[in-house]
Amino acid sequence: MAEDTSRKRMAHTARSGLLASLAVLIAAAPVFAADRFASQMVELEVSRITAGLDHPWSVEVMPDDAYIVSERPGRLRIIRGGKSGGPIKGLPELFVDGQGGLLDIALSNDFPSSRKLYFTASVPGEGGQGTALFEARLSADEKRLQEVRRLFIMNRLTGTTQHFGSRIAVAEDGSLFFGIGDRGEMDRAQDPKDHAGSILHLDQDGKPAAGNPFADGAKGLPEIWSIGHRNPQGIVIDPADGTLYTVEHGARGGDEINAPKAGGNYGWPVISYGKHYSGAEIGIGQSAKGYEQPIHYWDPSIAPGAIAIYRGPMFPEWEGNFLVAALKYQLLARMERDESNMITKEERLLSGEYGRIRDVKVAPDGSILLLTDEEDGALLRVSRAAAN
Template structure:
């Protein structure tokens, strides 16, 4: 039986043979020239992308639909059986992550905003994909307490090498919650695939810390990826007006929000005069002014040899793709790409066969594949 990784490589061969619509514009990078191929369009605010072993793809739409792309075509009917997300403000259907053993168990995970009489929150559900339907849908995580706001749900997810699932939860627009370790908002949670606190979490033996919390002091993480060599979980999060951050997650680390920040309030008034404080981590990299980052991926493929090891970050506000040079765990250079495209980049993924993929955030959102120009 082929391994999941082998099937992913095979699916890369399948994807390269699909009929794709290429843009005529050539984009020039410091290290490569490339074009964009439109794989799918007409998606309503697509948020996340996952590649299946058979060469097909699943795309979440924030409006509450999960869509399949098969044989190069967007399926007209959405996948059935989804939990009902609350589509309001920044809420809706958010991230999708495949179980590390998806080849055998067909299990996937979805994050989404959920509403009840007590307000809204971030939830994660586990389900089994059976053709075009989800079965055995089970809620395995719910951030508490709920609140009435419709922003900062976080919702990005990633698996580490021990098959533990990391889930970001934003501060919900109520900044002081991020410093309260008895509150699920404003942090990253680490759980098992059954929703239990992962062994070794900071709160397992500390009653003052919620037992699923892994980090806190995070404003609103919408980018999360695994370093292909070290296995570390890297994230980025939205600052207010300035102060977007890139961080490497370390258990029990306080990333400072809102006690320290390199940004200011949207009104122009400082949130704090402090950018450093004892016991709070400094960002690995930050942007000021804000680019509104969303989605991130390390590149380790062969299509763009000179991009290997680079970290790619999508930008919503600044409508671009950012490539960061990474050396020994540090950011040593930055390059802006796709600045003339005029699209809000919602997600960035490394795909089968070493390709790089993008989602654009709009009512007529697209799935793009970046291809080299010889």
């Protein structure tokens, strides 16, 4: 009898201890209420996965549905179960000022087996700073980057602190597309022997990819894909047909969506749909022979931070739509397009609700991930709201 009573007390004590431990864990994990918003086709639910991020720039979904996030001041961390892990060690020396720092991240196509990833950053060097592309492997314990290797650095560094680019798109063959802005020195974007203001295309070893337009280097640098870009901060490959798209900042107006073709010149600063911040005209007008036209432009500017193409099961109504994150207007733009790839409709979502939206990605389950570019930045998940 005494032994049974003792066992009951021990069991009660164990249960009490377990409940106390669970209470501590629950209290430590962030708890956010979901918000509901109406849209033209479907009701949305927005939940905060985590907050407290310092100017997050890029997010990718890992194979186990955790998230890896870059923060511009120079930190890379993993978010799992709503909790942010500590900074991952092993990043190279970065230049962190103005628009510079740790920028985009992308997982290699074979990441589940190789644990290889890519990232872009502004780095210091002779003459100032500029955009560089790196590869690395994430350690098994997720605490360190290993085998960090710089694949590329732009050919002319300067002291300016803006227009570094620089999203990455990994093609099906493993080659890498990424953009670099004009570095605040606009005429550089028209020089095919200057990396500034261009889209680059490299193979997995950092060498010029096959099929680039200036392969022999005579008329342009062999790693350049296209020129005439002001500041491309969004780049994506449509998984349905392999078409490359960019979204880039204009000046005072003239933000653009482009579909860069090999050897194409996208006009900056010869043609533009915007004006200088002073109000002065840019270049020679909005079109001219030899310069490609955008698929779409905004005037006034929304300050686009990233672009995605919706291909997923959660929102079949949005299949094939562009999704564009906007910084200045603090919104997510959903762009419908027709069979000729022209934009037919724009819906502006979440306007002013969460602050500056820096990144947008479509998750494997079809939900949409957003990052807010704030000192107390958040990772948000947009999903289809359940019926009331």
